[in-house]
Amino acid sequence: MITAHSLSKSYGSTLAVNDLSFEVREGVVTGFLGPNGSGKSTTMRMILGLDHPSKGSVTIGGRAYHDLRWPLREVGALIDAKAVHPGRSARNHLLSVAQSNSIPTKRVDEVLELVGLAAVAKKKVGKFSLGMGQRLGIAGALLGDPGVLLFDEPINGLDPEGILWVRNLLKQLATEGRTIFYSSHLMSEMSQTATDLVVIGKGSLIADTTVDNFIESHTVATVSVRTPDPAGLRAAVERAGGQIEAGDDGELLVTGIDAASVGDAAHGAQVALHELTPVKASLEEVFMELTSSSAEYQSGLPGASS
Amino acid sequence: MSSTLPTSVDHNFDVTGRAGVRTLLASEWTKLRSVRSTWISLAVIVVGGIGFAALFSWVFANHWAQSGVADRAQFDPVRISQAGSFVTEIVVGVLGALVITSEYSTGSIRTTVASVPHRPAIAVAKGLILAVSLFVVTQITAFISFFVSEAVLLASGGHQVPVGETIAQQIRSTSVPVVSISQAGVAPAIFRAALFLTLMGLLSLGFGLIVRNTAGTIALFVVLILVVPLLIQLLPSSIRDHIQPYLPSNLGTAMASQTSQHTDFAGTLLAPWIASIWVVAYVAISLVAGTVLLSRRDA
Numbered sequence: 265m266i267t268a269h270s271l272s273k274s275y276g277s278t279l280a281v282n283d284l285s286f287e288v289r290e291g292v293v294t295g296f297l298g299p300n301g302s303g304k305s306t307t308m309r310m311i312l313g314l315d316h317p318s319k320g321s322v323t324i325g326g327r328a329y330h331d332l333r334w335p336l337r338e339v340g341a342l343i344d345a346k347a348v349h350p351g352r353s354a355r356n357h358l359l360s361v362a363q364s365n366s367i368p369t370k371r372v373d374e375v376l377e378l379v380g381l382a383a384v385a386k387k388k389v390g391k392f393s394l395g396m397g398q399r400l401g402i403a404g405a406l407l408g409d410p411g412v413l414l415f416d417e418p419i420n421g422l423d424p425e426g427i428l429w430v431r432n433l434l435k436q437l438a439t440e441g442r443t444i445f446y447s448s449h450l451m452s453e454m455s456q457t458a459t460d461l462v463v464i465g466k467g468s469l470i471a472d473t474t475v476d477n478f479i480e481s482h483t484v485a486t487v488s489v490r491t492p493d494p495a496g497l498r499a500a501v502e503r504a505g506g507q508i509e510a511g512d513d514g515e516l517l518v519t520g521i522d523a524a525s526v527g528d529a530a531h532g533a534q535v536a537l538h539e540l541t542p543v544k545a546s547l548e549e550v551f552m553e554l555t556s557s558s559a560e561y562q563s564g565l566p567g568a569s570s
Numbered sequence: 571m572s573s574t575l576p577t578s579v580d581h582n583f584d585v586t587g588r589a590g591v592r593t594l595l596a597s598e599w600t601k602l603r604s605v606r607s608t609w610i611s612l613a614v615i616v617v618g619g620i621g622f623a624a625l626f627s628w629v630f631a632n633h634w635a636q637s638g639v640a641d642r643a644q645f646d647p648v649r650i651s652q653a654g655s656f657v658t659e660i661v662v663g664v665l666g667a668l669v670i671t672s673e674y675s676t677g678s679i680r681t682t683v684a685s686v687p688h689r690p691a692i693a694v695a696k697g698l699i700l701a702v703s704l705f706v707v708t709q710i711t712a713f714i715s716f717f718v719s720e721a722v723l724l725a726s727g728g729h730q731v732p733v734g735e736t737i738a739q740q741i742r743s744t745s746v747p748v749v750s751i752s753q754a755g756v757a758p759a760i761f762r763a764a765l766f767l768t769l770m771g772l773l774s775l776g777f778g779l780i781v782r783n784t785a786g787t788i789a790l791f792v793v794l795i796l797v798v799p800l801l802i803q804l805l806p807s808s809i810r811d812h813i814q815p816y817l818p819s820n821l822g823t824a825m826a827s828q829t830s831q832h833t834d835f836a837g838t839l840l841a842p843w844i845a846s847i848w849v850v851a852y853v854a855i856s857l858v859a860g861t862v863l864l865s866r867r868d869a
Contacts, residue, residue, distance in 0.1 A: 313687045314680050315868040330687045333588035337579060341684060347677030349605055356604035364597040364685035365589045370578045404681065409579035 265290055265443055266311060266412065270320035273306050273467075280306045282467040283320070288445045288460070290411075293438045295458030295475065296447035297551065303467035304447040305343070308416050311445075312341055324412055336365040340405035341414040345397040345421075350390025354381055354400050357389060362407050375403040394421030402430070412443040419453065431457045451551040455479070463554070470554055482554065487518040487526045490539035500533035501526060517543075589686045594695035597685070602669065602699055611665040612703070615658050615767075616711050622654035623715035624722050631726030634746040642741045647731075647749045648756055651719030652712060652763040652826050659795060659822065662704055662767050666774030667787040669700050670860075674782045683869040693779060693861040700775055704768040712764035716751065723748045755828035762842055763826035770795075770818070772853045779860025795819055814838045818852065821845040 266288040273281040281303040288294045298304050309315040311322050313329035321328065324339055332338050348357050358372045376382045379399040384392070389400065398421055405413055415434070419427045434457055438444045448454060454461060454475060461478050463471040471478055489508075491497045494516060501508045506521035506529075518526050523542040530537050602608050627650055634642075673679035682692055724730075728748040731740070740747055749756050778787040799819050802810055814820055815838055824845035840848065 309680070309868070312680075312684045314683055329684075332687070333585070334583070335589060335687060336685055337581060337583070339684075343680055343684075344677050347680060349601070349672055349676050349678060351605045351607070352601070353604065356600055360597045360600040360604070361681060361685060363600055364593050364682070366583065366587075366593050368578045368580075374578060407579075409577040409581070 265326075266322065266324055266445060267326075268307070268311075268320070268322045271307065271310060271317055271322055272319035273303070273310060273315060274318045280467050281310070281317075281464075284464065284467070284469050285320075286462045286469060286472045288443055288462070290443045291438055291441050292459035293434050293444045293446055293457050294460040294462060295454035296445055296462050296464075297451060297454050298447075298449065298464040298470075300449050302449075302464050304449075304464065305416055306467075307464070308341070308343060308414055308445075308447060311414060312339070312343070314343075334365045334408070336361070336367065336408035336410065338408070338410050339412045339414065340408060340410040341416075342398075342401040342405045342418050343414070343416050345394075345401035345418075348389045348397070348400065351388055353386045354389055354392070354403075355385040357400070358403060358407060361404055365408055367408055371407060371409075375406045378406065379403040395423055395426050398422055398426070398430075402433070411441070413437060413445070415444070415446045417447055417449070419448070463551075465554065484519060485522060486543045487521075487523045488539065488541040488543050489516045489518055489526060489530075489537060490514060491516065491530070491535055491537050493535045496533055496535040497530055497537075500529040500535055503533075504529040515539075588688075590688060590691045591694050591698075594686055594691055595699060598695045598699040602703060605672075607668060608665065608703075611661050612707050614661050615654075615707055616714075618657040618661070619652075619654035619708075619711040619715045620718050622657065623651045623719040626650050626653040627719040627722040628726060631723050631728055631746040634727075635744075639741055642743070643737050645740065645747070646827060647719070647723060647728075647747055648716065648759045648763070648828055649823070649826050651716040652760070654711075654715060655763060655767060655822065655826065658708065658711075658767050659770055659819075660792065662708070662771035663774040663791040663795065664788055665704070666700060666771035667778040667784060667791065669696050669775055670778035671782060671784040671787050675784055680869050689865045689869075690861050693775075693857065693864055697772055697775060697857060700771055701768055704771045705764070708764040708767040709761065712760050713751075716756075716760050720748055720750070749828075759826055759828040759842065762846055763822075765846070766822045766825045766849060769849050769853050770822070773818070773849075773856050776853065776856025776858075776860040779864050780856070811838070815840045815845075816848060818849065821849050825849065 268284050268286050271281055271284040272279070284307060296304055306315060310317050311324070311329065324332070329335065329339065355372060355376065358375065359369060362369065362372050373382070376385050379402050381396065381399055381403060384396065389397070392400065398418060402418060405415065419430050422430060434444050434446055446458060458475050461471060461473055461475045462469070463478070488511065489497065497516065498508050501518055501521070504521055504525055506518050506526065508516055508518050511517045523540055527537065527540055630645065630650055673682060683689060686692055723746055726746065728746040729743070731747040731749055735747065751757055774787065774791045777790050781787045781790060795818060799817050802813050802817065805813070820838055821840065824839040825842055827839065827842055839845070
């Protein structure tokens with residue numbers, strides 16, 4: 265379990281992370297969502313003791329990272345897959361990391377096998393593709409068979425097959441009871457992989473909830489309707505408590521009441537309907553809306569539990 | 571951690587120990603030996619050291635008859651055998667810098683710090699591995715260079731100098747003087763000449779910890795070794811003479827000298843063991859400052 269208490273980080277006058285508190289629980293994949301530059305990587309670095317928090321603290325299973333005796337046997341991290349000397353072979357890179365925590369050499373070959381790099385183990389990392397680099401980074405995170413894993417944008421540069429592989433791996437690792445904290449700027453990725461969700465924008469917490477709750481509480485149900493009698497429908501919908509506005513191409517968009525109520529209202533007013541379709545705003549849109557306006561960061565949004 | 575993944579990791583492993591200097595020594599050695607630049611640097615040290623010793627010994631031996639009083643007085647058969655030091659100095663500076671700055675340029679310093687959060691251990695382990703590697707290579711090179719130089723000088727008509735020959739006798743000598751390893755002060759001078767190079771590598775490691783950038787670190791090192799001495803030359807001698815003995819390059823020359831008898835001629839060199847202490851002090855300051863900054867700054 266990862267616990268952040270009022271975590272803050274400022275660089276000069278810039279506040280990169282602002283009073284962030286959240287918990288990442290065991291046994292599920294927790295998505296860490298935010299636009300690029302929102303402070304995800306800074307938060308990850310503070311969890312790993314790389315950056316010193318300006319205020320607040322973060323613990324792993326109740327202990328500061330600095331106090332872990334064999335850090336890599338407890339926490340594995342993929343922070344930057346390119347952060348390897350290009351002239352060193354994949355195997356020597358992993359071996360040097362393993363030795364620092366007295367992890368058996370045999371484990372180096374195991375993780376190379378696991379991520380599918382065994383055949384290129386002796387190749388220089390500088391010659392690796394972006395996808396191979398990501399796999400090497402994941403291998404490094406898995407070296408100590410840790411109970412807590414942090415992945416910062418692990419699918420960057422991966423092909424569709426690689427993305428699927430990462431998703432399945434993360435889910436499998438979570439099933440084994442591990443704590444998985446997985447950052448991405450892609451909402452769609454979170455909805456595919458994560459169960460819990462920590463959302464930040466400009467360094468502040470926007471939501472700490474489950475993916476399902478987040479979608480539910482932030483998605484406004486809209487019903488798309490077509491009718492030969494817009495005026496009649498408008499009156500009927502408004503009587504039923506909904507709002508109606510014109511969309512493109514004769515489409516009318518109803519909010520405030522669900523599709524069944526729109527149908528009933530139209531029927532009651534004897535207005536013919538040519539189309540009646542419930543529409544959900546895409547998660548991407550919800551996320552963009554939540555993180556685009558700076559005014560919203562300062563006011564605790566609905567759904568942001570503290 | 572129960573796992574469906576294959577694992578050879580024992581989670582009950584050594585619950586009293588911790589990741590630190592001891593575990594990092596293996597890790598740092600793997601890092602050092604697994605990049606080509608290390609082996610190129612070490613090869614340059616060996617080949618350059620022996621090659622320059624042979625070349626300069628040959629030149630001096632064959633030009634002894636034409637050499638003037640000052641050249642003869644300053645000639646030191648040990649120092650000439652270590653002529654390659656001037657090249658090696660730069661090479662150890664680059665190697666010492668790269669040990670740490672390559673981690674900053676690639677970002678792998680974050681992996682290292684995450685592996686061992688107690689950061690002074692990182693500086694200590696890197697320093698020890700660098701020091702031992704450089705010590706072994708420079709000491710072997712220095713002694714081989716001496717024997718090669720001795721052979722070249724003798725083959726070119728040099729004569730064995732008796733212990734305690736004075737500078738006056740050396741100036742009058744008709745052929746280039748040669749000393750043997752068994753003579754008093756010779757072996758320690760060779761040892762110190764090589765020790766100076768190891769220390770210069772550590773000085774550069776300290777600079778690297780402070781500057782964190784390869785080009786900047788090497789520039790700082792080269793400026794200190796090559797440019798500062800030239801600038802000091804521009805000062806009036808009343809000031810210059812007080813600074814010159816403490817410049818790293820002159821301390822290196824002093825360390826490679828057998829006695830202060832040879833070194834005092836120009837009035838700019840400290841006694842060999844005093845010079846050694848100054849160099850160790852510079853290295854200590856650079857490494858301590860670098861280690862403090864490594865601990866304080868974000869990785």
